[in-house]
Amino acid sequence: MEKKRRRSESPVEDPATGKKIKLKDLRICLERLKQYPLRRKRSRSPEENPAAGEKIKLKDLRICLERLKQYPVRSKRSRSLEENPAGGKEKxxxxxxxxxxxxxxxxxxxxxxxxxxxxxxxxxxxxxxxxxxxxxxxxxxxxxxxxxxxxxxxxxxxxxxxxxxxxxxxxxxxxxxxxxxxxxVSGGTLENIIEDRGRLSDKQVLFYASELVVGIQFLHKNGIIHRDLKPENILVDEQGHVKIGDFGLVCTGMYGANTRCDYYGTPGYTAPQVLLEEPYDAGADWWSFGVILYEMATNRLPFSPKGNLKKQVESIINKEPEYLDSLSTKLRDLIKQLLKKKANQRLGVNGNIRDHPFFSTVDWSNVEERRLKPPIKPSHESAxxxxxxxxxxxxxxxxxxxxxxxxxxxxxxxxx
The missing domain is CATH 3.30.200.20 (Phosphorylase Kinase; domain 1)
Structure with missing residues (x-):
């Protein structure tokens, strides 16, 4: 016994060709038809029939439309899918x-x-x-x-x-x-914390650094380079956990050996390769992360913004930062590994940053599940x-x- 055809698939005859058109294809035509108002001149423009790959005159398409009205869209059709701009599987x-x-x-x-x-x-x-x-x-x-x-x-x-x-x-x-x-995210920013507290302790730096590492590595795993990492763009929630924000300057599709060669970012946090408009990859974010660690631990930038921008850029490209005696040995070494001038020698690109001795006491599963207790309770306006x-x-x-x-x-x- 022949299976009964579903009503939603019932064909309508195309007056131009005498062929059958599925309703879903006719609805596609209808959406395109909306681009053509009922003007005398535009009524001659043909529209392609998705079912047959042939042209249908608009007047014939309107005849089909009249027939289509016999087949109302059922409630199930309201579950139409909207494509996720991220390109993911979710609809x-x-x-x-x-x-x-x-x-x-x-x-x-x-x-x-x-x-x-x-x-x-x-x-x-x-x-x-x-x-x-x-x-x-x-x-x-x-x-x-x-x-x-x-x-x-x-x-x-x-x-x-x-x-x-x-x-x-x-x-x-x-x-x-x-x-x-x-x-x-209502707890202010990491910039607010640095301004309020001044130099942060190793324990405090370790907490924020650990959560930032997870966030940065997640971006890189998905082929995303932030390109504007700085304390101002690192938000803090009511509990005190960090949230990396402001993705307006990101670049995507950065997998494998892919590089970019354009200048984006904020002076003082930008890697030498970016400033020189040389090819760069995820190492640009790890440089910025190193600057953020230095700022958290010292309450100042490794390359002074004093003077004009040109001098600061020259300092980033050619000079080494001054490391204060107050920096612990492990934290100083971590920052040095992140602020390597040559990108292929920079930690994060050259080796897994989680293996550095500064993070030796970190249980990364606890970090990823937000189980670490924030060392500072935000004092900024709550929700x-x-x-x-x-x-x-x-x-x-x-x-x-x-x-x-x-x-x-x-x-x-x-x-x-």
């Missing part, structure tokens, strides 16, 4: 539950937190759950900027796999705005207790109508 259902997270009307802006690459970051409340989030707001301008936004959004999604990286809770857009809703003074979103620009396809995303933890 996000943009149904009624997810769409509320992707609607700008469901967010209230409370106060500006700071400026990031390509946009500003504002503390916001997701009104439906009364949940705080930090929204990065990017105004659509040059189309060239879109690739950087997509790249940052993809890394923010990948970051959900590591507890020491700031992740995206949702990414969505309006006609003139791109919005990245990030988890709100509760502040006065909510709502501010408006930037006004929509009606001239901006470009939309990023496959951009919408909601983290699964928000749907729970």
């Amino acid at each position: 996000v259902r943009e149904d009624a539950k997810t769409s509320q997270y992707l609607d700008i009307k469901n967010y209230s802006l409370i106060k500006e937190l700071g400026e990031g690459n390509f946009g500003k970051v504002v503390l916001a409340s997701y009104k439906i759950k009364n949940q705080l989030t930090a929204i990065k707001i990017i105004e659509k301008q040059q189309e060239e900027d879109f690739k950087y936004v997509r790249r940052e959004a993809s890394v923010l999604q990948i970051a959900s796999g590591c507890p020491f990286l700031c992740r995206a809770m949702a990414t969505f857009q309006t006609k003139s705005l791109i919005l990245l809703a990030l988890e709100y 509760t207790g502040f006065i909510k003074k709502y501010i408006p979103f930037p006004k929509e620009d009606p001239s901006e109508t470009r939309m990023l396809e496959g951009f919408n995303y909601v983290d699964q933890s928000w749907l729970e």
Whole structure:
């Protein structure tokens, strides 16, 4: 007995060719048809039939559309999949539950937190759950900027796999705005801790260094170089654990022998190869990490920012830092191994940094599971207790109508 064909697969006859078209293919045509308004001249433009690879006149396609109305889309079809911009296997259902997270009307802006690459970051409340989030707001301008936004959004999604990286809770857009809703990390930054405490003890440095190593290695394992590691971009949560943030300058696809040859980063934390615009790889991040360790332990940079930028750059390229007597032998050696001028000799690229004697007492499984007790309780503003003074979103620009396809995303933890 012949199996009964599912209604969702019932074909409709194409008036142009007399052939059958599956409804799913016809719906693809319908989406493309939306690009052609009902004008007299445009009505002659042909549209390709995905089923047969042939051209269908728009007037014939509209006849098919009338027939298509006989086959309403069932509720199961509402489970349409939206591609994850990260390129991963996970798909996000943009149904009624997810769409509320992707609607700008469901967010209230409370106060500006700071400026990031390509946009500003504002503390916001997701009104439906009364949940705080930090929204990065990017105004659509040059189309060239879109690739950087997509790249940052993809890394923010990948970051959900590591507890020491700031992740995206949702990414969505309006006609003139791109919005990245990030988890709100309320304990300030590592820069705040260094400013408040001055020099940190070896025990304190060990804690932050261990969590940063896990975060940096996770990025590198996924072919991502941060390129702007500095205390300002290392957030601290309410408990005192670190979260690497601001992925606006990352480069991706950095696997194996792949290198880059362009200048990005912040003076004082940037590796010599980057400053010279020579080929570099993940070693650029390990240099920056070495600078951060030096700053935590001494409350100053290894290459002084005094004088002009040119002198600082010359110092980074040609000179060695001064190592204070207060530095322990193991920490001094670790920093020296990270600040090697030649990238292929730098620890992190040349050898596993976890094997260095400075980390000999570390149980890395405890680090990865966030089981270590933070040595410093953040004193900065917590997620509760502040006065909510709502501010408006930037006004929509009606001239901006470009939309990023496959951009919408909601983290699964928000749907729970």
